[in-house]
Amino acid sequence: MGMFALKWAQGRLARAWSSDAKNRCIWIACLLVLFLSIGSFCRTRDTGAASFSIDLDKPFNEVLAIVDEVARSGSIKGTFEYRGDEQLGGAQFAEKSSLFSAWTEPGKVFYKIRTKALSPSHFLNSNDVGTVAVRYVVQERGPNSTRLFIDAVFIENARHHGHPSDGYVETCEFGEIGKLLKEREQLQKLAASGQPLSPGQESTSLSQERQEEIKAEAQKNAKPASSSPKTPKTKDAKPKGASPSELPKVAEVDSAKLADLQRAIAEQKSLLAADHAALDRLEAQRRQMRASEFVRVKSDRAELKVLPYSHARAVEALKKGQEVTVLAKSAHWYQVRSEDGQEGWISHTLLEVQP
Amino acid sequence: MQLCDAGSTTSYVSRSMLKSTLALVILCLSYLTVGSQPGYAIPAFARKYGLPCSACHIGWPILNVFGQQFRDNGYQLGNEKDSPIYQNPSYWPITFRVTPQWHLESQTKVQIDDPSGLTPGTEQTVTTHGFDLSGLDIWTAGTLYKNISFSVLPSMGEGDTFHFENAWVRFDNLLNSPWLNVKVGKFELDTLLSEKRFLTLSGVGGGWFNYHFLPVGDSNGFGGIGDNQIGLEISGHNKNSYARYSIALLSSVDGNPGLTTTNAGTANPGTARTYDTFINLNEGFQVGGLGVQRVGVFGYFGQNPTYYLSSGGVPVEGKGNRSFSRVGAYGWWYLKDLDIETLYMHGQDNVYLGNGIAVNDPAGLPPGAAGPTWNGGFIEAHYTYNPQLIFTGRYELVHMSRQANPTLAALPSLGNVDSFTIGYRWYPIMFSRAGLAFHNEYSQAKTGNTSILTQGDQTIRSVMIGFDFDY
Numbered sequence: 001m002g003m004f005a006l007k008w009a010q011g012r013l014a015r016a017w018s019s020d021a022k023n024r025c026i027w028i029a030c031l032l033v034l035f036l037s038i039g040s041f042c043r044t045r046d047t048g049a050a051s052f053s054i055d056l057d058k059p060f061n062e063v064l065a066i067v068d069e070v071a072r073s074g075s076i077k078g079t080f081e082y083r084g085d086e087q088l089g090g091a092q093f094a095e096k097s098s099l100f101s102a103w104t105e106p107g108k109v110f111y112k113i114r115t116k117a118l119s120p121s122h123f124l125n126s127n128d129v130g131t132v133a134v135r136y137v138v139q140e141r142g143p144n145s146t147r148l149f150i151d152a153v154f155i156e157n158a159r160h161h162g163h164p165s166d167g168y169v170e171t172c173e174f175g176e177i178g179k180l181l182k183e184r185e186q187l188q189k190l191a192a193s194g195q196p197l198s199p200g201q202e203s204t205s206l207s208q209e210r211q212e213e214i215k216a217e218a219q220k221n222a223k224p225a226s227s228s229p230k231t232p233k234t235k236d237a238k239p240k241g242a243s244p245s246e247l248p249k250v251a252e253v254d255s256a257k258l259a260d261l262q263r264a265i266a267e268q269k270s271l272l273a274a275d276h277a278a279l280d281r282l283e284a285q286r287r288q289m290r291a292s293e294f295v296r297v298k299s300d301r302a303e304l305k306v307l308p309y310s311h312a313r314a315v316e317a318l319k320k321g322q323e324v325t326v327l328a329k330s331a332h333w334y335q336v337r338s339e340d341g342q343e344g345w346i347s348h349t350l351l352e353v354q355p
Numbered sequence: 356m357q358l359c360d361a362g363s364t365t366s367y368v369s370r371s372m373l374k375s376t377l378a379l380v381i382l383c384l385s386y387l388t389v390g391s392q393p394g395y396a397i398p399a400f401a402r403k404y405g406l407p408c409s410a411c412h413i414g415w416p417i418l419n420v421f422g423q424q425f426r427d428n429g430y431q432l433g434n435e436k437d438s439p440i441y442q443n444p445s446y447w448p449i450t451f452r453v454t455p456q457w458h459l460e461s462q463t464k465v466q467i468d469d470p471s472g473l474t475p476g477t478e479q480t481v482t483t484h485g486f487d488l489s490g491l492d493i494w495t496a497g498t499l500y501k502n503i504s505f506s507v508l509p510s511m512g513e514g515d516t517f518h519f520e521n522a523w524v525r526f527d528n529l530l531n532s533p534w535l536n537v538k539v540g541k542f543e544l545d546t547l548l549s550e551k552r553f554l555t556l557s558g559v560g561g562g563w564f565n566y567h568f569l570p571v572g573d574s575n576g577f578g579g580i581g582d583n584q585i586g587l588e589i590s591g592h593n594k595n596s597y598a599r600y601s602i603a604l605l606s607s608v609d610g611n612p613g614l615t616t617t618n619a620g621t622a623n624p625g626t627a628r629t630y631d632t633f634i635n636l637n638e639g640f641q642v643g644g645l646g647v648q649r650v651g652v653f654g655y656f657g658q659n660p661t662y663y664l665s666s667g668g669v670p671v672e673g674k675g676n677r678s679f680s681r682v683g684a685y686g687w688w689y690l691k692d693l694d695i696e697t698l699y700m701h702g703q704d705n706v707y708l709g710n711g712i713a714v715n716d717p718a719g720l721p722p723g724a725a726g727p728t729w730n731g732g733f734i735e736a737h738y739t740y741n742p743q744l745i746f747t748g749r750y751e752l753v754h755m756s757r758q759a760n761p762t763l764a765a766l767p768s769l770g771n772v773d774s775f776t777i778g779y780r781w782y783p784i785m786f787s788r789a790g791l792a793f794h795n796e797y798s799q800a801k802t803g804n805t806s807i808l809t810q811g812d813q814t815i816r817s818v819m820i821g822f823d824f825d826y
Contacts (some may be wrong), residue, residue: 082436083405083787118421119410125741127409128419158420159691162646 052150054172058181060140063148066180067136070086070173071110077121077135078172079165079301087172088114088132099133099155099162107139107149123154123163130156130163134173150174167308171345174328205268213286215298293326295334298352304344309332315344324351369781380633385624403448403497404436408785409692413694414745415782415790416552417737419640420647424596428505429536437501452492454794458559459484463814464806467609478808486802489556489821492520502527506542519612521583534591536636541610543587545635547651548685548696550581554737557817560776560798565700565731568753571770571805572760573727574711575659575679575704576617577609581632584610597639597647605631607658607676616673619658619711623670624820631657637685646689654682667748675714677705683732692739699732711788723761731772743785749776768803768809775799778824789826794819 056063076088091114103109112134120128137149145336152169303314308330316338318324324346328335333345366663408415411422418426431437469476490512498504504527509522523540543551550566566581586605592598607629608615614627637651658681660673683700705713709727712719731753738746753772763769778796785791796819803808 081410082407119407121407125409126407127413127742129421159646159689161691272673 029248030221050168051152051165052174052329054148054174054335055141056146056148057144058146059144060146060278062184063146063177063181064138066177066184067110067138067148069135069180070090070176071112071136073112073176076112076114076132076169077176078169079122079132079152081118088117090114091132091134092186097133097135098319099131099153100135100151103135105137105138105139107137107147110138110287112136117154120154122166122168123152123160124166126154126163127161128156128158130154130158130161133167136173144283148174148177164331167333171308171333172332246249259296293324293337293353294323295351295353297322297324297346297350299350302346302350304336304338304346305333306344308335308345310347312345316340316342365708375633403442405787406788407787409742412742412765413737413739414742414780415785417554417694417745417790417823420554420595424592424594427536427596427599428533429502429525429593430578431502431504431527431689437498448497449493449495450825451492452823452825454556454821454823455486456489456794456819457484457486457558458557458821459816459818461814461816464809464811465813466807475808478806478811484510489823490515492825496588499524502529503806521552532591533594536590537632538560538588538590539586540761541583541587543583544580544603544633544655545588545599546592547599547635547637547649547687548651548698553735554745555686555749555776555778555796555798556794556823557776557778557796557798557813557819557820559774559800559817560749560778560796561817563643563698563733564751564753564772564774564800565698566728567731568702568731568772570704570709570727570755571763572711573704573709574619574661575708576622577607577657577659577679580653580655580681582610582633584633585612586630595639597649598636599651601633601635603633604723605633605657607631607660613681618662618673623663623673626660626663626670628673629658629660629676631655642689645691646694648687648689652684653680653723654680656680659708661707662715675707677714678706679704679708694737694739696735696737697732699730701728701730703728705757706759721760721762724759725761727755728757729753729770744779745778745780746779749774751775761826766804768812769810770805771803773801790824792823794821795821 018153054316072093074089074091076091077086079088080086081088091112092113095109097111097113099113100111115133116129117132118129120132123132132152132154135149135151139149141147149171150173152165152173153162154165297318298318300320300322302318304316304318305312305314307313317340322339324336324338325335326336327343329348332348334348334351334352335343335345337343359766362588370574373471407649411418411425413419416614425432435441442493446620457640459482461480463480466477467476467479467481474623490510492508492510494506494508496504496506498506501563504525505523509517519541521543523538523542525536525538529535529537543549546562546566550563553563562581565579569575569577569579584603584605585608586603586626588601588603590601592600606614606627608627609617611617611622612625615622615624616627617623633653633655634654637649639647639649642648656678658676658678659674661677662673663670664672664674668671678703681702683698684697685698688695688697706720706724708725710720710724711723731751733751735749735751736747740746749794751772751774753770754767755770758764758766758769776796778794778798781793781794783791783793796817798817798819799814800816801812801814803812805813806817
């Protein structure tokens with residue numbers, strides 16, 4: 001049967017070739033070339049959409065400063081040229097880049113660019129020499145809420161092909177930002193508590209200047225807390241109309257009243273602080289509720305991974321139908337929290353949005 | 356009279372060839388000087404450096420822009436990674452390549468013997484098929500020292516004797532300039548459209564006809580510019596390898612060691628004493644986001660003996676050398692994922708070579724004999740759907756423009772070739788240390804008036820399904 005089909009095909013081809021259909025073949029070849037050309041051009045680079053986004057419970061300026069620091073760090077995390085390397089060095093900070101379509105939404109945009117990158121890893125179908133670009137967009141969402149977008153793309157020099165990241169670059173870049181945010185938070189806490197900074201704590205990856213800035217800012221913020229409750233100036237509290245002999249008694253009575261008042265003020269302040277904290281928590285929960293997306297596992301076998309990587313270690317096996325909360329998104333992976341509080345990454349192909 | 360005619364024809368051809376070559380060289384040198392792209396230094400590459408295959412290959416074995424640059428730079432990155440301290444001491448730069456396959460070969464109008472021997476026989480189509488193996492390549496290449504690169508490629512087929520497909524040493528970046536490199540040994544001619552790095556492997560489609568064409572009855576021992584040759588090559592390029600040149604001085608032995616010349620199908624060791632020349636010039640230019648477009652010209656100018664002096668019946672020196680040439684132009688055009696290779700080639704052999712007649716036997720030339728000339732070309736497209744899947748298609752022809760023997764003019768298409776090939780390669784594995792391609796190909800060629808009994812056109816076909824792998 002197979003041989004018959006083969007002979008039939010051979011015969012057809014031979015007849016087609018021997019007839020005037022040769023011209024037709026050439027036309028078909030031309031059309032094929034045209035079709036493939038159109039196909040080539042239709043495969044445009046998709047660099048316009050953000051591939052990683054996350055809402056942070058941090059003030060806009062604080063996130064902006066850290067992102068600026070990371071954008072100027074000189075290396076791109078999560079990608080490399082040579083096996084054994086962990087990052088791509090030689091990157092430059094930029095305020096503009098033609099490798100991404102213009103960002104039209106609100107927010108401050110930074111770029112980190114590495115030219116002459118040789119087939120960098122973690123970019124889909126990476127090939128030849130080109131430029132790696134990372135874009136950071138910082139958006140102010142509220143007084144204590146900031147949204148961060150990160151995209152990474154590799155564009156070939158010759159064919160200008162765009163190769164989007166598989167998500168790992170954005171994740172690692174955010175990891176760096178998150179690390180610096182935590183370091184800054186720790187510095188602020190230490191400054192607020194008045195404890196001296198240990199050498200280990202001082203040796204963060206932030207530059208010395210940035211550390212000084214952060215320390216100064218943290219101490220400035222901490223001053224009102226350390227000096228409160230404010231004690232009134234006693235010489236201004238001198239009562240009028242009392243005789244010199246009565247003055248000590250009056251002073252004793254006044255100081256007792258003053259102490260009571262100070263205690264009352266301190267109690268009220270602590271209650272107010274507790275209320276503020278509760279309010280902040282509620283606000284954070286409200287934002288989390290608004291930002292969260294509840295999805296469901298649709299696959300029979302789905303693993304929650306430590307990192308957004310197929311080969312990354314699994315932290316939990318999820319069951320079909322299990323509900324999870326989306327914490328962050330990259331191009332192909334969602335960071336989620338499972339019902340039992342376990343956090344990790346899962347491929348978006350294994351999830352479905354709840355009806 | 357015939358000898359004079361032939362001689363004048365030869366000298367005229369030589370003069371015109373010289374003029375056209377000179378003009379070509381001047382044109383191309385001016386083009387290289389004026390049209391050179393600004394260069395920039397890029398860290399070079401090799402698998403031993405821990406880079407992925409995709410750094411150099413669009414799809415194995417087609418080179419991308421950086422791959423061409425790395426090759427031209429003597430397999431060197433040009434950065435600190437070239438230093439031995441970055442190399443894994445257990446690294447052994449060797450690759451084995453073989454292709455287990457099933458293939459079918461078919462040829463029409465084959466003369467079938469009459470068992471009785473009373474008649475010349477009959478013509479019929481012969482088809483064979485089955486599982487098979489390609490030859491084995493054992494390839495090692497790299498650097499011996501900074502700016503001294505090498506390649507050794509022993510190759511053999513089942514039951515064949517071992518031979519060197521290539522073996523050379525190259526002194527790179529002489530005078531600290533990429534424009535001066537010297538290579539000595541047996542090597543592939545510097546043809547940008549390389550038969551060694553193309554995508555078709557079948558019996559019919561596994562070579563470009565233009566690169567190996569000889570007219571019917573021609574005794575030239577030159578196997579074509581697709582054959583690796585022995586000699587010395589001076590080459591150079593700008594930093595991004597967009598502008599390139601090479602000039603090679605080659606022994607007239609078609610790449611066979613042992614000073615072996617071939618005439619009329621007879622190989623005679625220890626007889627060589629002439630040299631051929633090959634020149635290639637090409638230039639690349641970026642066109643928007645389409646890719647680097649490359650154009651170039653080449654010329655091979657050689658000689659081949661028409662007879663031998665013998666001692667005790669053993670040929671000892673080739674004599675009666677006569678000239679031949681292959682000149683052409685090519686382009687490699689990129690339209691994003693679609694790349695198209697185009698080639699035009701003109702070939703000519705001396706009248707004695709074309710008719711298989713020794714120079715010392717001018718009376719053997721048929722009346723009106725002339726040096727055969729022909730023109731050919733191909734268009735070959737590759738569509739890289741992604742680095743793991745590449746489609747390819749080719750249309751190629753070689754047509755005689757002048758037959759060596761006027762009596763053959765009655766068969767105007769004698770020796771003409773019209774061919775097409777289609778196929779695809781799927782790479783389930785392509786890592787830095789191993790590659791596997793699932794290869795499917797159909798190829799067909801029609802050769803004009805080559806059937807022995809009826810002088811009809813013959814058609815040859817190949818179907819190939821195989822696994823091309825190296826590790």
